[in-house]
Every structure is written in C-alpha cells, then in structure tokens.
Amino acid sequence: MKTPFLRWILAATTVASLSLGAAHAQVDTSKSTVTAISKQMNVPVDGTFKKFTAQLNFDPAKPAAGSAKLTIDTASYDLGDESYNAQVRGKDWFDAAQYPNATFVSSAIAPAGGNQFKVSGTLTIKGKSENVTVPVTVAQQGSTQSFDGALPIKRSQFDIGTGEWKDTSVVADEVVIKFHIVANKK
Amino acid sequence: MIVAGFYLGWIMTDIPGFTPTKLKYFSWHKWIGVTVFALAVIRLAWRLTHRAPEMPLGMAPLQKLAAEAAHVMLYALMLVIPISGYLYSSAAGIQVVYLGIVPLPTLIGPDTALKAMLRIVHIWLNYTLLALVTVHVLAALKHHFVDRDGLLARMIPFLK
Numbered sequence: 001m002k003t004p005f006l007r008w009i010l011a012a013t014t015v016a017s018l019s020l021g022a023a024h025a026q027v028d029t030s031k032s033t034v035t036a037i038s039k040q041m042n043v044p045v046d047g048t049f050k051k052f053t054a055q056l057n058f059d060p061a062k063p064a065a066g067s068a069k070l071t072i073d074t075a076s077y078d079l080g081d082e083s084y085n086a087q088v089r090g091k092d093w094f095d096a097a098q099y100p101n102a103t104f105v106s107s108a109i110a111p112a113g114g115n116q117f118k119v120s121g122t123l124t125i126k127g128k129s130e131n132v133t134v135p136v137t138v139a140q141q142g143s144t145q146s147f148d149g150a151l152p153i154k155r156s157q158f159d160i161g162t163g164e165w166k167d168t169s170v171v172a173d174e175v176v177i178k179f180h181i182v183a184n185k186k
Numbered sequence: 187m188i189v190a191g192f193y194l195g196w197i198m199t200d201i202p203g204f205t206p207t208k209l210k211y212f213s214w215h216k217w218i219g220v221t222v223f224a225l226a227v228i229r230l231a232w233r234l235t236h237r238a239p240e241m242p243l244g245m246a247p248l249q250k251l252a253a254e255a256a257h258v259m260l261y262a263l264m265l266v267i268p269i270s271g272y273l274y275s276s277a278a279g280i281q282v283v284y285l286g287i288v289p290l291p292t293l294i295g296p297d298t299a300l301k302a303m304l305r306i307v308h309i310w311l312n313y314t315l316l317a318l319v320t321v322h323v324l325a326a327l328k329h330h331f332v333d334r335d336g337l338l339a340r341m342i343p344f345l346k
Contacts, residue, residue: 041213080279084204087204170210
C-alpha cells in the first residue's frame with residue numbers, strides 16, 4: 001500500500017516527534033542541584049546528589065500539559081566526607097547497590113498563582129513509592145528556565161536509615177529534598 | 187567538665203565508622219566545648235579584674251616564673267582548644283547547635299585541607315593540655331606534701 005497517505009502519516013509522525021522533542025527543555029545539570037538536608041541532633045546536614053538526570057517539558061502558559069521526570073543516582077550522595085558517603089550508600093541507608101536510582105515522575109501540574117506551580121507525582125526511593133505534591137517556583141530568563149522547590153519527606157516511609165538508625169532522636173525523620181533545576185529551551 | 191569533654195573526645199574518635207552513639211557523643215562533646223569556652227571567658231575576665239593571691243614565700247624566682255607561665259598556658263588552652271574544635275567542625279561543614287537548641291554561626295566554610303590541619307591542631311593542643319594538667323597536679327601535690335606551704339588548701343577550701 002505505497003500510497004501518499006502512508007507517506008503523509010510517516011511525515012506527520014516525524015514532524016510530531018520532532019516538535020515534541022523541541023518542547024523538551026535541555027536540562028543543564030552543571031547548573032542544577034539536588035540536595036537532601038537531614039538533621040542530626042538538630043544540626044542541619046546538607047548532602048548533594050552529584051549525579052542525576054532530568055527530563056522536563058514545561059510551558060508556564062500550559063502547565064497541565066507539562067511533565068517532569070527526575071532520576072537520581074543514590075550512590076552519588078555527597079556529605080563532604082568519604083567515610084560518611086560510604087555509610088549512606090550502604091544497606092541501612094540508600095542501599096545503592098540494590099536501588100541505584102531514586103525517581104520522581106510527575107502526574108499533574110497545576111498553577112498555584114503567579115510563578116508558583118504545584119507538581120504532583122510519584123517519588124520512589126529504595127523501591128518504596130509515595131505520592132507527593134511539591135510547590136515549585138518557575139523563573140524564566142530568556143530561553144533559560146529555572147525550577148526551585150523543596151519537598152519535606154519522612155525518611156522512615158522509604159526505609160532510609162534502618163536498624164540502629166531508626167532512632168529519630170539522632171537523625172530526624174524529616175528530610176528536606178531541595179532542588180534547583182536549570183533548563184535551556186531548544 | 188573539661189575532663190568529660192576530653193574523655194568523650196578520646197572515646198568518640200575510637201568508634202569505628204558512623205553510629206548513632208558516635209553522633210550523640212560528637213554533639214555532647216561540642217556542647218561541652220562551647221560551655222567550657224564560655225566559662226573560661228568568664229573566669230579570665232574575673233582573673234583580669236581581680237588580683238590573684240600571692241605565691242607562697244620561699245618559692246625560687248625560677249619556680250615562680252614556671253608557675254606563672256603554666257597558668258597563662260592553661261588559660262590560653264581553655265580558650266584555644268574549644269576555638270580550634272569549633273573551627274574544625276565548621277571546616278567539616280557541620281554547624282554547632284548548642285544543646286540541640288541554639289544554632290551557632292559557622293565561622294568558616296567547608297574546607298578539606300583546613301579540616302585536616304585543624305584536626306591535628308585540636309588533637310595536639312589537647313595533648314599539651316593533658317601534659318600541663320599533669321604537671322599542675324604534680325606541682326600542687328609537691329606544694330602540699332613536700333613544701334607543706336598550704337597552697338593546695340588555698341585551691342580546695344575544705345582541705346584544711
């Protein structure tokens with residue numbers, strides 16, 4: 001059935017996938033950061049995830065059509081001290097050998113006034129998934145978009161810190177995940 | 187309190203790896219250090235505004251000089267040791283939250299090279315303190331049992 005119709009379909013899908021690709025923003029991981037802040041005996045301790053990837057597709061004019069997916073390399077968590085890093089990669093914490101990635105996949109984005117948006121989705125850490133909603137502030141500068149937000153989670157819900165670390169009087173249950181994602185529109 | 191801080195510092199660094207007990211000891215150690223520093227400042231302010239009692243008669247000039255130097259060193263270490271520990275914590279990127287309630291400012295940013303240096307400084311200042319305290323105690327005992335000049339009774343009121 002070598003008809004113009006087939007060729008038209010082929011052309012259409014090519015164009016569609018191209019335009020879809022164009023809508024995807026290119027995330028600049030060198031300028032983006034994902035941090036998790038825990039509290040040890042009430043002392044805030046910052047650690048950054050050195051490796052992660054993000055796929056974003058967001059137009060402030062059409063937030064509902066947007067989507068976001070973040071994949072974080074749990075072994076790349078850096079507390080600034082290798083002996084601590086080795087510890088958090090271990091079974092009691094991230095168990096990075098078994099669960100190398102933590103992910104966030106958005107399911108809905110709703111405007112929350114001004115440059116604020118509420119992003120709902122599924123957060124998966126150490127094989128445990130939770131539905132979360134995170135407020136995100138979007139800033140646009142030329143062709144560069146930045147997304148900032150903070151999401152408090154309970155580490156116990158994800159089995160982060162098992163065994164003797166379950167004691168939340170030493171390391172608090174609440175951990176704040178902070179992100180600053182910079183993307184360039186193609 | 188200094189003894190408790192020293193002892194905690196001694197044992198907490200011997201705990202291998204990273205355990206809740208170790209984190210607790212580190213926090214307590216830092217709280218003690220902050221308290222010692224504050225009390226040392228008050229003590230020093232008192233010492234500077236009040237005359238210390240005279241040294242016992244019959245002490246050789248060289249002995250007096252040694253005693254004076256040792257006391258200056260003790261005061262200096264009471265201040266410098268907590269400061270070095272505090273800066274070490276700052277360089278390690280860990281803030282000190284006094285008693286888990288009062289967040290104290292981090293004076294310097296995280297710095298791996300400085301952290302390693304401050305660690306050694308903090309440890310050796312403590313060894314110096316240990317040596318000085320030993321000498322101080324031995325000297326006080328000598329005054330009491332050998333010289334019998336009543337000096338120790340002056341430091342410990344109910345000894346007489």
